[in-house]
Amino acid sequence: MPELPEVEVTRRALAPHVEGRRVTGVVVRDARMRWPVPRELPQWLVGQRIDHLDRRGKYLLWQVEAGTLISHLGMSGSWRVHLAPPPAPGRHDHVEIHLDRCWLRLTDPRRFGALLWHPRADGDIAQHPLLAHLGVEPFDPRFDAALVYAATRGRTAPIKQVLLAGDIVVGVGNIYASESLFRAGINPKLPARRLGPMRCARLVEAVREVLAEAISVGGSTLRDFVGAEGAEGYFMREAAVYGREGAPCRACRTPIRRLLQGQRATYYCPRCQR
DNA sequence: AAGGTAACCTGACTGC
DNA sequence: TGCAGTCAGGTTACCT
Structure with missing residues (x-):
């Protein structure tokens, strides 16, 4: 959730x-x-x-x-x-x-x-063992293009999975990983090491924007998430790609694709994300 | 060290 | 209506 x-x-x-x-x-x-x-x-x-x-x-x-x-x-x-x-x-x-x-x-x-x-x-x-190896907080100023660039060198895994791993930046789960990569215009299958400084910068920006926006509307409601006071979140209403397989990309009308990466669903626009 | 996979558990939904 | 199969927001443990 x-x-x-x-x-x-x-x-x-x-x-x-x-x-x-x-x-x-x-x-x-x-x-x-x-x-x-x-x-x-x-x-x-x-x-x-x-x-x-x-x-x-x-x-x-x-x-x-x-x-x-x-x-x-x-x-x-x-x-x-x-x-x-x-x-x-x-x-x-x-x-x-x-x-x-x-x-x-x-x-x-x-x-x-x-x-x-x-x-x-x-x-x-x-x-604490559960916290010691976590990446930087997404709203921490230390989360920047240089950090992402340095941390992705030598990583052959797809950027989606690297983002999800949480050892570079924390908090980006399965929904927001897809959403952030769409906003940054990055193909989720791209090996992390192939991100250049410009795309690292765009990714940092996109992660921050997507998370901040989700917080401001009260989170996502998928199945049964409700906030602590019982209100539903509204993020899913405006998801750009997550859960939208086959539906037209909001930017270019190309059908959104779904693929599996490490047993998790990834959604992306094959035209907007290269 | 990094990458891949199975495992933990319940409930909702789909299709026959 | 019922039953089997599939899928779901996360993370650790273990193997290569």
């Missing part, structure tokens, strides 16, 4: 409800996620004040006094805020966090998501 924009939309929706608040209760109804949710989570979290809700790539980082709660939404996860006691939990409502005056619910049908704990004593959260 969630790529960086959906996670950022979630973060912004949750932050005002959680920052500065104290955890009064934690219920783990089903610990079976990508990795087991620690059984000790309630004892570690209850009584803690949430200082900041941060994001790194597609991870949400809940900074509390004793450490960091790491949450990843996987393919189908979502957090919902309830300002009144929530209705009876459904089959996929795995975790609940109670604050002073609101209830947070983690729902994740496919259970590819994760909820982990990193005690402060274990050191800098950035060095």
Whole structure:
């Protein structure tokens, strides 16, 4: 489900409800996620004040006094805020966090998501094994043409898959990889090493624009994504290529093509993207 | 080191 | 209506 924009939309929706608040209760109804949710989570979290809700790539980082709660939404996860006691939990409502005056619910049908704990004593959260090898943030000024150019030298894999790998820049998932490459006019099959400085610059620009636009409209709604307050995102309404196989390119009317790269669907315009 | 593939899991949809 | 097959936003682990 969630790529960086959906996670950022979630973060912004949750932050005002959680920052500065104290955890009064934690219920783990089903610990079976990508990795087991620690059984000790309630004892570690209850009584803690949430200082900041941060994001790194597609991870949400809940900074509390004793450490960091790491949450990843996987393919189908979502957090919902309830300002009144929530209705009876459904089959996929795995975790609940109670604050002073609101209830947070983690729902994740496919259970590819994760909820982990990193005690402060274990050191800098950035060095956590899940975070240590992530690429730069797309809105970080360090994400520029020179970085992309340098990082793609010697990489024979198609640019789409390199973008998706997340070791150069984080947060670009399957939808936005196709969308960014369309906007940059780059063929997804192009070996990454064949990008020149100009195309690296265009790609940087395109990734930033596409992600920023998606955030501003509340993320994508594919199947069941809804933001933390229950609103749907609108990005898919304006997708240029994703999910549009056979439909006319919005720029040149050429039919959009779909192909598989590393078992994932890629959509592109064969005329606009070379 | 980089690249390819299988694996984790459920639900929605398609076609017979 | 039912059943089998396909596909889905992500990421790690493992093999070459």
